Amino acid sequence: MESSGELGYFDALTDVGLRHALNKPWSDPDRGRMLQQLGALMSILPPPPARVLDLGCGTGWLSWMLQTSGYDVAGVDLAPRAVELAEAYVAQMAMPGHIDVGVPTFLASPVEALPFDSEFDAAIFFDSLHHVPDEVAAIASVARALKPGGVLLTSVPGRGQAAASAAVIEEFGVNERDMPVGRIRKAGEAAGLIHVAxxxxxxxxxxxLYGWVTKPPTLRSRLLNRSPLRVVKHFITSEARRLDNGIVVMRRPEA
Known part of the structure; x- marks a missing residue:
């Protein structure tokens, strides 16, 4: 069952917190890494004008980015307040005189009970699946919403998320669960999805590749980051992390 924290999260935010939520990704201190994640997801998505489901859409900023990229987007969030904010956000962004790209539609609904059947070319959990208390039911619901051949993409925190978010859990009462790749794959395969990558x-x-530049330099870092060996180091480290919090791509079988 969803915690009351998810339902009331946006109502509980201060003005500062709300401004941050409404101005993502630009307002986030980790905006560079967030944009890198989004670039990867957009590289994997089927091309526009595919119909895309944005799961755990929050204030709708990602839904709007996808819509302006040419996609036909539906955003879903459990909290009715989030949907109100998302609708207000896109209404403000879609000002008269701008290129007419349409606007996303938004729905307040548990992900575990989506009212869709074979309607979407792609679905995205971006930084949201770990907030869902039952990933098996959630992914089964998403699998039903996908068209045959449709893809599900997940990019979410892996192990250590619950411990790292203890203060947020205490303050807002939200779900912050560890969601490693193996758990996502298992839920997807139980729902009949095929693991692609x-x-x-x-x-x-x-x-x-870039984070070391702004850190205080040491002799070791200078030597390593100017050596061809850094490529091997980066590859090994990223491969190890891939098995924990990598982007999971799953596909609904063709009819």
Whole structure:
């Protein structure tokens, strides 16, 4: 069962927290890594004008980014307040005089009980599946919503998320669960989805390639990051993390 924290999360935010939620990804201190994740997901999605389901859409910023990229988007969130904010957000963004790309539609619904049947070319859990208390029921519901051949993409935190989010759980009473790749694959296969690939997250690679530049330099870091050996180091580290929090791609079988 969903915790009351998920339902009331957006109502409980301060003005500062709400501004942050409404201005993602630009407002996030980790915006560089977030944009790297999004770039990877958009590279994997089927091309526009595919119909895309944004699961755990929050204030609708990702739904809007996808819509302006040419997709036909439906955003779903458990919290009715999130849907209100998302609708207000896209109404403000879709100002008269801008290129007419249409607007996403939004629905307040548990992911475990989506009212869709074979309607979407793709579905995305971006930083949201770990908030769902029952990933098996959630992914089964998403599998029903996909068209035959449709793909599910997940990019979510893996092991350690619950411990790292203890303060957030205490303050808001939300679900913050560890959601490693193996758990996602198992739920997808139970729902009849075919595992296509588990890919390294672009932000994991980016952290190795670029993150060292702004850190205080040491002799070791100078030597390593100017050596061809850094490529091997980055690959091994990213491959190890891929099995924990990589991008999981699953497909509904063709009819």
């Amino acid at each position: 588990t890919l390294s997250r672009a932000d994991e690679l980016g952290a190795h």
